[in-house]
Amino acid sequence: MLAGACAFTVMGACAHALGQRCAWQLAMVARSAIPLVLTATLAVRAGAGLVWRGPANLWLRSIAGSLSMMGAFYAFSGLPISQVLTMTNLYPIWVAVLSWPLLGQLPSADIWIAAATGIAGVWLIEQPDTPGASQATLAALSSSLMSGFAMIGLHRLKHLDPRTVVAHFSGVSLLFALAAWLLLDNRPVPNPQPLLAPATLALMAGVGLSATVGQLLLTIAFTYGQPARVAVVGLVQVALGMLCDVLVWHQPLGPQTLLGTALVIGPTAWVMLRR
Numbered sequence: 001m002l003a004g005a006c007a008f009t010v011m012g013a014c015a016h017a018l019g020q021r022c023a024w025q026l027a028m029v030a031r032s033a034i035p036l037v038l039t040a041t042l043a044v045r046a047g048a049g050l051v052w053r054g055p056a057n058l059w060l061r062s063i064a065g066s067l068s069m070m071g072a073f074y075a076f077s078g079l080p081i082s083q084v085l086t087m088t089n090l091y092p093i094w095v096a097v098l099s100w101p102l103l104g105q106l107p108s109a110d111i112w113i114a115a116a117t118g119i120a121g122v123w124l125i126e127q128p129d130t131p132g133a134s135q136a137t138l139a140a141l142s143s144s145l146m147s148g149f150a151m152i153g154l155h156r157l158k159h160l161d162p163r164t165v166v167a168h169f170s171g172v173s174l175l176f177a178l179a180a181w182l183l184l185d186n187r188p189v190p191n192p193q194p195l196l197a198p199a200t201l202a203l204m205a206g207v208g209l210s211a212t213v214g215q216l217l218l219t220i221a222f223t224y225g226q227p228a229r230v231a232v233v234g235l236v237q238v239a240l241g242m243l244c245d246v247l248v249w250h251q252p253l254g255p256q257t258l259l260g261t262a263l264v265i266g267p268t269a270w271v272m273l274r275r
Contacts, residue, residue: 001218001230001233004213004221005233005235006236007213007217008211008237009241009244011206011214012085012237012241012244013244014207014210015027015073015077016084016249018030021189021192021193021197022193024073024074024077025184026195026204027073027203028177028180029181030205030207031173031211032173033170033174033208034204034212035167035211036167038208038212039212039215046161048161049161050167051164052171054160054168058168060149060150060152061165062172063172064147064148065147066173066175066176066177067142067146068088068144068146068147068150069143069177070139070143071088071140071141071143071146072139072140074139075136075143080241081241081249082238082242082253083125083257084140085240086121086125086238086260086264087125087141087264088147089234089237089238090122091151092148092268092271092272093111093118093267094149096111096114110270111271114267114268115267117263117267118263120260121260121262121267122137124257125256125260125261154219158224166215166219169215218234235269238261242261
């Protein structure tokens with residue numbers, strides 16, 4: 001999971017850079033198409049095969065994961081990496097809350113306190129002076145909520161090869177990405193570049209390749225490992241995202257942002273360790 005967290009941080013950095021060059025939907029297309037080709041090839045060569053219809057949990061994982069991806073890529077194009085990774089990593093709290101309607105398990109009082117504290121942290125992190133910050137923040141929060149649904153489905157797919165699961169998810173998410181490209185309005189791009197420019201192609205390849213590695217490692221980790229412990233390790237993405245913001249984009253991290261991040265990550269880690 002640690003290696004997967006590093007891979008997803010690289011993906012977020014490439015997606016953020018692409019947000020300055022092209023529509024966020026195109027970054028999502030690269031995120032879906034490249035893993036689809038690679039994982040489908042790996043699954044077929046390994047004899048694992050491909051599954052299209054599959055069980056309900058496979059579709060829950062793929063559809064919820066695709067919606068989560070849409071929110072994350074929209075947010076990456078408008079917010080610093082660390083802020084997006086902080087808010088999208090709220091999903092363990094959503095998993096705990098969703099266990100009430102989906103699994104019949106009433107969350108304890110500390111879960112509700114953690115959820116309220118996390119929301120307060122998000123409020124501190126949000127930068128109202130940044131154009132489109134409110135929409136991007138809402139998209140990141142929606143992404144974490146959809147990730148909660150996806151993780152509930154993912155842990156129930158131990159009988160399927162991880163390459164098969166990732167290939168199915170990539171195929172579904174590619175359809176969502178193409179639909180978003182055709183149906184949703186594109187936000188103005190600060191510095192639009194030709195799609196065939198070498199830097200743009202390199203960033204798209206970086207998004208797709210790092211996403212493939214990260215998705216395979218995450219699927220293996222959550223399928224065979226204890227979800228709470230795995231998710232705690234995944235929080236290292238937030239620290240890595242902060243390093244990228246400071247070293248690459250020279251994004252200052254003010255006291256309000258640091259406090260908000262602590263209010264999100266602290267309760268999230270607490271919930272995961274308790275569960």
